[in-house]
Amino acid sequence: xxGVSQSPSNKVTEKGKDVELRCDxxxxxxxxxxxxxxxxxxxxxxxxxxxxxxxxKSGLPSDRFSAERxxxxxxxxxxxxxxxxxxxxxxxxxSLGARGYTFGSGTRLTVV
Amino acid sequence: xxxxxxxxPDLILQEGANSTLRCxxxxxxxxxxxxxxxxxxxxxNLFYIPSGTKQNGRLSATTVATERYSLxxxxxxxxxxxxxxxxxxxxxxxxxxxxxxxxxxA
Numbered sequence: 001x002x003g004v005s006q007s008p009s010n011k012v013t014e015k016g017k018d019v020e021l022r023c024d025x026x027x028x029x030x031x032x033x034x035x036x037x038x039x040x041x042x043x044x045x046x047x048x049x050x051x052x053x054x055x056x057k058s059g060l061p062s063d064r065f066s067a068e069r070x071x072x073x074x075x076x077x078x079x080x081x082x083x084x085x086x087x088x089x090x091x092x093x094x095s096l097g098a099r100g101y102t103f104g105s106g107t108r109l110t111v112v
Numbered sequence: 113x114x115x116x117x118x119x120x121p122d123l124i125l126q127e128g129a130n131s132t133l134r135c136x137x138x139x140x141x142x143x144x145x146x147x148x149x150x151x152x153x154x155x156x157n158l159f160y161i162p163s164g165t166k167q168n169g170r171l172s173a174t175t176v177a178t179e180r181y182s183l184x185x186x187x188x189x190x191x192x193x194x195x196x197x198x199x200x201x202x203x204x205x206x207x208x209x210x211x212x213x214x215x216x217x218a
Contacts, residue, residue: 033205042198043208056205089153101145101206103155 002026004104006092012110013082021077021107025094032075033101034067035091043091049075082111114139114202116209124215125189133184133212135199141177145206146184149196158184158197189216 005024013019025032034046045059049069060066064083069075079086089106115138125131135144146158159166159173161182166173170189175182186193194216200206 035205035208042210043200045205045207048205059205091155093155100160101147101157103147106153 004092004094004102006090006104006107008107009105010108010110012112015084015111016081018078018080019082019109021079021090021109023075023077023092023094023104025073025075025092026102027073029094029096029102030072031095031097032069033093033095034075034077035093036088037091037106038088046077046090079109082109084111087111114207116199116201116207118197118199118209118212120212121210122213122215124217127189127191127216127218129189129216130185130187131189131214133186133197133214135182135184135209137180137182137199137201139180139202141175141180141182141201143206144175144182144199144201146173146182147198147200147208148193149198149211151195155198186214189214191216191218 007022030051032049035043047067048056064080067077087110089108091106093101093103095101117136119134144162145160147155149155161173161175163177170187172185196211196213198208198211200208
């Protein structure tokens with residue numbers, strides 16, 4: 001596609017439920033990144049995929065967070081047993097190489 | 113890990129004024145980028161500038177890698193420049209500063 005697409009744009013969930021967030025990167029971009037942005041804060045790195053290499057999971061805050069990227073394209077970020085502190089905007093970006101990051105519009109997650 | 117510090121944290125400008133945003137970093141730079149996040153949350157890549165100076169319209173950026181800082185200049189600011197400006201560096205993944213929140217008032 002022309003840009004990075006994320007869905008849903010907004011998600012409200014009850015504490016303890018699981019959620020899945022989707023990212024559809026720019027076609028041909030080999031790298032895909034997930035970041036989290038809490039209200040008024042900077043971007044916190046979560047996970048990074050590059051081609052067929054093992055993902056860099058060093059930013060995942062707990063084992064409740066996981067992500068996969070199927071066929072080198074679409075990625076899903078899963079948060080199990082959501083907590084209120086998980087409330088944030090989850091941003092996905094893709095790039096071809098180290099430069100030229102393109103971000104999606106994000107998914108605003110609210111855990112009530 | 114690498115530290116990225118941005119200043120000022122907040123800035124209010126009258127439309128038409130100029131401003132300079134600063135990014136200091138603690139490690140050698142092999143990739144530095146500036147982003148603008150508009151009030152609706154969309155992040156736009158402004159510059160890829162590991163060294164030297166680049167200009168794009170009213171915006172320009174300079175990185176002095178040996179002294180570990182980068183500057184973003186905004187000239188003749190407009191209300192549409194409002195938002196948060198982030199610098200970020202390192203290759204994979206990018207490490208972001210906390211940003212400078214800019215409000216341009218008419």
